[in-house]
Amino acid sequence: MTNRTIPAGTVIYESMKDSVGTLDIITKGVVRASGDYCTIDLLPGSIIGIGEFPGDKYIFTYETTEDTTVYSYPYESEASLVALLKGNPKLLSTLVAAGVRFAKNMQSAVLDTMEFARTEYARLQSALSEYPSLAIQAGITPRSFDDLKAFNAPEMLDKAKGWHRDFVEDLYANEVKFKKEFYSVPSIGLGIGLTVNMYALESRDFMAEVMEYIIEFTAVSRDFKNHWLLTREKVAARAEDGSQAVTGAADESISNCLNTIKEFASPDPDLFAAFSSDLEEFINCVDRYGSEDKTRKLRRSLASGFYDIYLAVFMQAYKTAWEDIPLGVRMFLVFGFVDESLAGIDYTNKLAAIVSGIKLGNDQHVVTMYEWLRFIYEGTIVPSKNEFDLDYPAYLKELKREGRITAAGEKQLLNSMTDRLKFEIKNLFSIGNRLTFGRITTFVPVFDKENVTKALDQAYISPSLVNEQINRIRSVDFTAFCRQGVFSAPEAGVNSFFTTDEVLPYVILMPNIGSRASLWQEIDSKKRSTPARMIISIFHTESFEDTMIRLVGEFRWEMCKTEQGVHWNDVTDPSLTALYCDYLQFYRKNSQLSPEVREKISVTLKNNANNFKKVFVSDYYTYIKYESHNALRLNKQARSILFTFCPFSREITAGLSDNPQFAQLITKHESEVKQKQKLLNNLCVKFDKAGMGVPLEIKRQIELWTF
Structure with missing residues (x-):
């Protein structure tokens, strides 16, 4: 035992720096134990070291507030x-x-710190719910912040509210009585002293857990907090400038959008007059989505006129800088907006705010329909296939074969950018717009408030949101967008080496409020190294995450069919589609499946009209959404096929390695990966012997298959 007198203001032990090695009885003075979110004053008779583990770092910083012995x-x-x-x-x-x-x-x-964590979590979740609307007011494209949304709320654990808490509270409340009658009894005093020390140590552990949660939550929320402050500042600045919201009264191009379109694009007078007449009749129609013949004809006529007007507006907009295009015209190009009364004042203001934040060229793979048509018109991308699966050259050949055009006409149309544009508008735009809307029979391409079934700020699909979701799927299914390629380097003795090349898809945001997405085509024409084309409503009313997972599942199926050609369902040439078709076709004879599983497959097939592709997409959704998180829902056969051709990423695989349902599959997969790594190492040796550096294509393969 040693005693010492310590001056006021002295740090005796520093948190997370000094190690616990003594128990210090305070006989005089006061020592303050300070943590990040709490402070405890230790009076004479207190022991520094209670609630601390010997040999560990101090969780508190202990500092004298007056001269202390x-x-x-x-x-x-x-x-x-x-x-x-x-x-x-x-x-x-x-x-x-x-x-x-x-x-x-x-x-x-601990309770105070826990309450701080809960309050901070609730405050940020509230800000998250307000953020999309505020971002639109600020003219900013809302970001998703999915990591923060997915972060779990802090839970009140038993350590903070168990029976021992009441025990300690009662001991404290009766201190005078118990100190006199019980604590002086050696066995009782010793027992209570050791017990409360144990409870203090439990509180210390829980405090560490809460602190770890706060640190992690702070790191995850840091980006959002900064963005939230920036957004609020921009809204305040707009309010000061009197431009917080764009209204019909404030912008003539919106309040009289149809006239603005006429002045901007100078469309054919007869076409414009017919479209204006149809639009007026549609607005005044009491049951404009009814099933009467007259109403259906009106909707068809309105849709036909819309695309004619869109073409005229596009041709003029293409020659005009995006910022110089009237706001109402930009809303027409991106959202199909044509009339303030049809859209409603509130929705009009939100559309104006969103389109004000859209910049062209920020993303080359996730684009609005207007941007996509620019690619087509410029010739940087070939037109999409039509509903009969014919690309533009094949379509022209068909017209020539039918005698509808001559050879000279075919050549002229093939090189005409305007006709290529018309082909794209007639097919991907008009048909895709109707498909993604979801209700084909009642579709109209103009923005109508009656079709809004979800808050626009929540339904809006921005390019950043699409990219985040695609990356999330890739983090689970790391070969989702890969296809086989061939690499050769004769100078190094490499004539052909099969590679796994990733080609990210185009995602086109259709100008409507809809509930569906669709894979328009998995490749351009016959080039397997080209991106897929996916379409989705720019305002999507269903779960965006679920929609994208199913869309990638559909791509998986169609890409496999394309790569396999006529052998896509030939089980002698094993592939994803071949094995899945075999599994679904002969499941009743599969001895590895129990009667209950067979019955479940039968029900699934009936629910999907015996469509093998639909069953696969449903299973792929389950595989990505649940199985990757160790929530097993698929049968052994389906899981085996999916894991063989859609293996999980290295992070997911590591988390599933202890699961016996995945153990054999993972072992086989790792063996195949090692074989690929061996081949890649041999290639690197060849390049080294040839005095060459490792080509970028091979570096990508090494990165892809390094586990």
Whole structure:
């Protein structure tokens, strides 16, 4: 035992720096134990070291607030505390009472810290719900912040509210009585002293868990907090400038959008007059989505006129800088907006705010329909296939074969950018617009408030949101967008080497409010190295995550069919589609499946009209959404096929390695990966011998298959 007097303002022990090695009885003065979110004052009779583990770093910083005297005892284990209490019988009741006070203060500190975490979580979740609308007011394209949305709320654990908490509270409330009658009894005092120390240590552990949660939550929310402050500043700045919201009264191009379109694009007078007449009749129609013949004809006529007007507007917009295009015209190009009364004032303002934040060229793979048509018109991308699966050259050949055009006409149309544009508008735009809307029979391409079934700020699909979701799927199914390629380097003795090349898809945001997405085509024409083309409503009313997973599943199926050609369902040439077709076709004879599983497959087939592709997409959704998180829902056969051709990423695989349902599949997969790595290493040796550096294509393969 040693004693020492410590001046006021001295840090005795520093949190997470000094190690616990002594038990210090305070005989005079006050020591303040400080944590990140709590402070406890230790009075005379208290013991520095209660609630701390011997040998560990101090969780609190202990600092004297006045001149203090302490008696120090070695602290190596619980036996050291027993020796201290037994060795000071005259101080026993005082030491035990001080221990009770500290345990009670520790529990209160944990509860306060927990409440801080819960309050901070609730505050940020509230800000998250307000953010999309605020971002639109600020003219910013809302971001998703999915990591923050997915972050779990802090839970109140039993350590903070168990029966021992009440026990400590009652000891503290009866301190005077118990100190006099019980704490001085050696066995009782020792038992209570050790018990409250154990509870203080439990509180210490829980405090560490809460602190870890706060640190992680702070890191995840940092980006959002900065963006939230920036968004609020921009809204405030707009309010000061009197431009917080664009209204029909404030912008003539919106309040009289149809006239603005006429002045901007100078469309054919007869076409414009017919479209204006149809639009007026549609607006005034009481049951404009009814099933009467007259109403259906009106919707068809309105749709036909819309695309004629869109072509005229596009041709003029293409020659005009995006920022110089009237706001109402930009809303027409991106959302199909044509009339303020049809859209409603509130929705009109939100559309204006969103389109004000859209910049062209920020993303080359996720684009609005207007941007996509620019690619087609410029010739950087070939037109999409039509509904009969014919690309533009094949379509022209068909017209020539039918005698509808001459050879000279075919050549002229093939090189005409305007005709290529018309082909794209007639097919992908008009048909895709109707498909993604979801209700084909009642579709109209103009923005109508009656079709809004979800808040626009929540339904809006921005390019950043699409990219985040695609990356999330790739983080699970890392070969989702890969296809086989061939690499050759004759100078190094490599004539052909099969590679796994990733080609990310185009995602085209259709100008409507819809509930569906569709894979328009998996490749351009016959080039397997070209991106797929996916379409989805720019305002999507269903779960975007679920829609994208199913869309990628559809791509998986169609890409396999394209790569396999006529052998896509030939089980002698194993592939994803071949094995899945075989599994679904002969499941009743599969001895590996139980009667219950066979019955479940039968029901699934009936629910999907015996369409093998639909069943696969449904299973792929389950595989990505649930199986990747160790929530097993598929049968053994389906899981085996999916894991063989759609293996999980290295991070997901590591988390599933202890699951017996995946163990054999993972072992086989790792063996195949090692074989690929061996081949890649041999290639690197060849390049080294040839005095060449490793080509970029091979570096990508090494990165892809390095586990």
